[in-house]
Amino acid sequence: MEKTSTDAFPFTMNSSEKQETICIFGTGDFGRSLALKMLQCGYSIVFGSRNPQKSSLLPNGAEVLSYSEAARKSDIIIIAVHREHYGFLTELTEVLKGKTLVDISNNLKINQYPESNAEYLAQLVPGAHVVKAFNTISAWALQSGALDANRQVFVCGNDSKAKQRVMDIVRTLGLTPLDQGSLMAAKEIENYPLQLFPMWKFPFYLSAFLCVFFFFYCVIRDVIYPYVNSGKDSTFRMAISIPNRVFPIAALTLLALVYLPGVIAAILQLYRGTKYRRFPDWLDHWMLCRKQLGLVALGFASLHVLYTLVIPIRYYVRWTMKNRTITQATAKREDPFSTSTAWLSDSYVALGILGFFLFVLLGITSLPSVSNTVNWREFRFVQSKLGYLTLILCTAHTMVYGGKRFLSPSSLIWYLPSAYVIALIIPCIVLVIKFVLVLPCIDKTLTRIRQGWERNAKPTLNGERYLKQSSVHLDSEL
C-alpha cells in the first residue's frame, strides 16, 4: 500500500540490485525521520503499525503493514515505540525469532527503570538479537543533515553479527557508529542523552563556592569595613572592583588545582613504589575533570582581563584621577617619577598578559579538533610544559601585584589579609612540590616506576620484565 506525500527527496530507484529492506515498528516522529533518511540512502522501508490503514504523514515510498507482516519482510526491525508499549512484542515472539531488533528508545529520567530498555526488550523477545542504537540522534539532526549536532551513534549488543549490520547501516546514513560492547552498556547509552555536563559538575560547584566565599571576604574588607570605620558608602564596588578581585583569585586557584592531582599522584606512586595500584576514587575523578577545571579557570581569567581593561573608562576611576590632578594642580605640586614603581607596574602587567596569552593557547589546543591534529608528545608538551609555565607566570603576576605591600602588616583589615595573599597558597604549594619532583634523583625513580618498574617486585618475575616495559608509548607522565 503506497503512501503519497508532499516530500520530494531523491531516493534510489531503477537499481539493478534488490535493495535491503528495513522494518520500522511505530510511525512516530523519530520513526518517520529515520525512515526518510534510510529511503534517501537507498534502503526499502516497511512500517509495522497497529492500524496500517490509518497511518498518515509517512514518507513517500514506504509501505505500511501490520506488525507481523512487516516483520516478515526484513531481518532488521527498528522498535520506534516507547518502552511502556513494548508489551505487544511478546505476541510476535515467533516472527521475531533470530531477527535483529534495534532499540532506539530513550527515557525521561536518568536510571528511570531498574534495567535498560534494551535489556528489557531482550527479555521480552528472547529469540531475537537486540542491538541498542540511534538513541543519541535527534529527528531534527537526521533531517537537517546532522552537520551541527552530534553525529556519533553509540551501538551495543550481545550478537556481534547483528551489531555489525546495524553499524553498517549507521555508516551508510552518514553517521559515526561507536561500538560500546555488550548489551550491559545499554544503560549507560540510555543515560547519555539525559546527562547535562556531568564532567563539569565538580568544577562548577567548586568555582561557585570559591566565588561566593571570596566575594563576601572582599565585601567585608572593602565595603563593610569602610562603612563601619568611616561611614563611607562604597557599595558600588560590588559591580566591578570586587568581581575583579574574585575572578583572578578563582582563576589562579582553579589553575593550581588542575596541576595538584598530578603531583599528588606522583607522590603516591613514589610512596607505593609501583604504578600498578589504582588511585583512590576521588583522585581518579579529580584527574578526569582537569580539563574542565582548566577551562573554567580560563573563563575567570578572561573575565578578569575584560574587567581590568575597562578600568580607565569607569566613572569612579576617572573622577578619582581628575580630582587628584586638580588637588595637585591647585597646590602647584608635581609627583616625582619613580623608576621602581614603573618597573613594578609594567612587569606586573606584562607577566599577566603573557600568562593570559599562554592560557588562551592552552584553551585553544584543548579544542577537540585541534587536539586531534597533534600527536601525543605534542599534546603533552603543550598541556604539561606550557601549562606549568602559565601557572608560574600567573603566580608571579599575582606576587608582583602585591609588590611592596606583600605580606606587610598594614594591609591587614580586621586581621584579614588581602584576598590575593590567600589565592597564592595553593599555587605556591603546587610549584614547590613540582620543583622537588623534577629534581634529577626523584625524577629518575618516578620515570622508572611509570615505565613499569616495581620497587617490591619479586625476582622470579624478571622473565616477564621486558614485556611489562614494552610499548611505553610515551604516556609515562600522568
Added chain:
Amino acid sequence: MEKTSTDAFPFTMNSSEKQETICIFGTGDFGRSLALKMLQCGYSIVFGSRNPQKSSLLPNGAEVLSYSEAARKSDIIIIAVHREHYGFLTELTEVLKGKTLVDISNNLKINQYPESNAEYLAQLVPGAHVVKAFNTISAWALQSGALDANRQVFVCGNDSKAKQRVMDIVRTLGLTPLDQGSLMAAKEIENYPLQLFPMWKFPFYLSAFLCVFFFFYCVIRDVIYPYVNSGKDSTFRMAISIPNRVFPIAALTLLALVYLPGVIAAILQLYRGTKYRRFPDWLDHWMLCRKQLGLVALGFASLHVLYTLVIPIRYYVRWTMKNRTITQATAKREDPFSTSTAWLSDSYVALGILGFFLFVLLGITSLPSVSNTVNWREFRFVQSKLGYLTLILCTAHTMVYGGKRFLSPSSLIWYLPSAYVIALIIPCIVLVIKFVLVLPCIDKTLTRIRQGWERNAKPTLNGERYLKQSSVHLDSEL
C-alpha cells in the same frame, strides 16, 4: 607500457593478493592526482587516453592504454574529462555496459546546464551505472593529505551496489563518503563547490543594511546636526565614535533576530494546534540561518568591545579630559562624587562584559568540533537557556547605558531619538513574547503540541496516538 617518473611514493607491491584495478579516462591534473593517491593506497591504475603514446607526467606505476583497452581492464571507470568532451563515450557504449562510471566533473557556474553532468553522462551511456563523486575534493588536497581542506566526498547514484563500491574506494583513500541518494542529487552536489557561503547571504545583507542605515542615522545626529547648528566640524567621529554606536546596535538587533523566529514558530504552533503543518518558507529559511545570524552578531559585539576598550587612548578623549581638568583646576572647583552615577556606570559596564562573555561561550559551542562532543540536551541548554540569558544581559546593558537619559525628550535631535533606543525595540518584543510563552499554562500546551498532540485530531485516530508520541528524542523545542 610503464611510465617512468621522478615521483617516489611508497605504493603497495609484493602483495599476495591481486590488486583491484581502476581505470581513469583523461590524464589531466585531477586524474593524475587521483591516480597517484590510489596507487599509494594499493590500487592498480590504468589510464585511458586518445593518444596513449603522447601522455607524459603520469605517476609511476600507472599504465596508459587506448580508451577501449583501458575500459576492458576495470569495472570502475573514472571520467576525468570535461563535460564538453563526453561525446567520445557514446562510441564506447558496448565496452562500458554494466560498468560503473564515476563522474567527477565540475562546472564553472551554478546551474550551468539544464541537467547535471552525471545525469547527462547516464543518458549518453545508458547501459552503465553512473555514480557522482570526488567533485568536492581538490587535486591539492589529495596530494597534501587533505588535512586542512574538506575531506567529505558527496556520493550519489541510482545503483546501490555501484555506489557502495565507490564509497569503499573513497574510504580507502582516507576520505569520508557521504551518501546523498539517487542521481537526482547530482545537480546539488555539482553546485556545492561553486557556492560561496549560501547560508551567510541573508545574515550578511541584513547586517549590511543595518550598518548602513544606522551609520547614516548617527551621522545625521552627531555630524550634520552639530555642523548645521553650530558649524562644528566633528567628521572625525565617523572613524570610531559612530561605528561604536552602529556595531552594538547591529549586534543586539541580530541577536534578537536569532530568537524571533523561534517565538513566531511557537505562536504559529499554538494557533494551529499542531506541529504537523509546515512553516512558511521564509520562516523555515530564517530558522536555518539562525546560527549564522548569531555569529555575525558576535562579530559586531567583538568589534564593539574593541572599539570601547580603545576609548582611553584616543586623542579626542584624552584632549577632552585634560581640558576639562584644566578648566576645573583653574576654577579651583572639584566635582562631588555621585554614588548613583558610579553604580550606573559600573553596572552598565559589568552587564556588558557578562553578556559578551556568555556570547563568546555561545560562539565557542557552535564550533563544529565542540558541538559534536555535547549531547542534544547539553546543546539545547547552551543555545537556548544561555542564549536567552545573553539576550537579557545585553538588553539590560543597553537600557542601563541610557540610564537617566533614557526616553527623556531632551535627547531628541530633529525629533530623532537616540539610536540605542531604536535598537531596543526588537529585543524587548522578543523577551516579552518569550516571557508570555514560558508562563506555565501556555508552556504546557506548547509542550504537548511539540510531543505530537493535535488539538483537532479525530477521536478515531486514538489507536495510533502512542505511536505518534513515541521517540520524542528531546527535540521538542524548535
Added chain:
Amino acid sequence: MEKTSTDAFPFTMNSSEKQETICIFGTGDFGRSLALKMLQCGYSIVFGSRNPQKSSLLPNGAEVLSYSEAARKSDIIIIAVHREHYGFLTELTEVLKGKTLVDISNNLKINQYPESNAEYLAQLVPGAHVVKAFNTISAWALQSGALDANRQVFVCGNDSKAKQRVMDIVRTLGLTPLDQGSLMAAKEIENYPLQLFPMWKFPFYLSAFLCVFFFFYCVIRDVIYPYVNSGKDSTFRMAISIPNRVFPIAALTLLALVYLPGVIAAILQLYRGTKYRRFPDWLDHWMLCRKQLGLVALGFASLHVLYTLVIPIRYYVRWTMKNRTITQATAKREDPFSTSTAWLSDSYVALGILGFFLFVLLGITSLPSVSNTVNWREFRFVQSKLGYLTLILCTAHTMVYGGKRFLSPSSLIWYLPSAYVIALIIPCIVLVIKFVLVLPCIDKTLTRIRQGWERNAKPTLNGERYLKQSSVHLDSEL
C-alpha cells in the same frame, strides 16, 4: 587458563556467532590496554607469553598461552614487544607463516635504526604479512575513550588484504584508520609520534630571530640613546613599551611572509611559462608552513592588542598625563583641538581594530573543524581575499601610525630609522607585486598557466590538450 581481574567492563557474550580471536604477543602496558579495548568491542583475546603461568594484571576474559600455542589460535598477531626483543620470533617462523603480524612499536629517537621496526620484523619473519599500526595511540587514550587525544591510526603494509583486516579492527575499536600505503611508509609512521611540531620549527625560529633583532634595535633607540645622551634611566621600557613595538613588527612581517611565497611562485610560473615544473625545495617548504607562519603572526598581533589596551592603566602613562595636565593648569594654558590629529589618531586605531578582527576571522577559519565545513572555493575566498585585505589594513594601520612623522629625518636616532619603518618594507613589496599580478593582462596569462596551458608546448601534443585542462577543480590559485 582464565585470568581473574577486578576490571568489570561489559564485553560481548552469549553471542550466537563465533567471535574473531586476536593474539597479542607481550603482556606489557600497551598490550593489556589494547586487549581490554578489543574485549570490550567483542573480540576474543589470547596472550602469547614466555612464562604464561607468571602473567598477572591481565584483563578479565583473556587467555594466556605460550607463544606458539597462542599464535596457532589466531590469524592476526599483535607484536606488543620492544624491537630489541624481536629475536624470539625467528623460532616461530613456521607457526607465523601466512599470518598477519601487527607491528605497534615505537622508538625512543627519530631514525633510531637504519630500517623501520616493521621492515625489520618483515625480514625476521619472511613468511608473514607485516602491517604497521596503532603506534600513534597511547594506552591512556585507549582506556579513556580517545575523546581528546588523537584517534587517527596510521596503517601501512605490503599485503592489501592483511592491511584491510587490520583497518577493520581499527574501525571497530572506534578509531580512524588512515591507509599510508606500503611498508616503506613505516619509517615515517614510526617517526610521527616522536615529532614535536615539525611544521612550526621554521616559523618559530624565524619569529624568535625577528623578536630578538627588533628588541635590541629598539633598546638601542629607546634605552641606550637616552642614557648616553641625557643619562636618563628608561630601562623600565623593556617590560611593555619595547615589546609593544616588537610584537606588531613581528606580526606584520610574518603576515607578509605568508603571502610572499605565493607571489614568488606566480612570478616563477610566469617566467617558466608552465606549472608542470617543481618549485625549488625552499619554496615548497615555505608554502607548506604558511598556515603556521600566519598563526604565529596572529599570536603576536594578539599580544600587541593586549599590550596596547593596557596603556592607560600603566603608572608611567598615568604619571605623564597627570603631570602634563598639572603643568598646563599651572600655566593656565589649554591646547587647541586639532581635527587632523583626531582624524589621524582615530583612523589609525580603527584600521588596527578592523585588521585585527579580520586576522582573528582568518585564524578561526583555519581551525580544522571549521575549515572542514567550508568548500574549496569558500576556503580560498577566506584565506586569499580576506587574507590580502587583512594585510592591506595592517599595513595601512602602520603607515597612519607614522602619520606626519613618517620618513621625517627628525625621527632618525644615530642614523637608525624608527622600527616600524623597517617593518613596512616586506608588506609593501608583497602588496606592490600582488597589485601587478592582478592586472588583467598578467592575471589572464597566469590563470591559463594554472589551468594547464604551457607556453612552449609542442603543437603535436594538442590532441591531449583538453585532457590536461580537465577537472580544474578550482585549485588554480596556489
